[in-house]
Amino acid sequence: MNRHALGENPLARRRDSILRNTEHTEMEERPLPASNAVSTGPVGPDEATRAADNRIQFVLTPRHLQLLDDLCYQVRRATRYKLNRSEVVRALIEQLENKELPFKHIRSEEDLREQIREVLH
Secondary structure (H helix, E strand, O other): OOOOOOOOOOOOOOOOOOOOOOOOOOOOOOOOOOOOEOOOOOOOHHHHHOOHHHOOOOOOOHHHHHHHHHHHHHHHHHHOOOOOHHHHHHHHHHHOOOOEOOHHHOOOHHHHHHHHHHHHO
8 A cells, every 4th residue: 555644645735725716805893792702793705705815824733734634635535525724724713603712711722622622512
């Protein structure tokens, strides 16, 4: 069997294109909610297509990258749908949109993991 390097599969060699269907528009400032809800209001259809304006970078460990790439690879292998990394991250973030997180209890990454685990289960 031909084993790939950690975090690499045949479909991960091409990077996601986040610059699809974008145009420059001004965003209005929204006040933070008074409650502990993560959401700051509904997202309009234009906001979802402005990927270039909202581009961010973050660091993943090799293990996290492997899990993310393997998920994308297995979905494509099973369904032929080309799920990309950004879609996975956005879907996970959206799961937190209307959840109540006790912010006062989060003092470390491990605390954050535990709180997310509790609200999603």
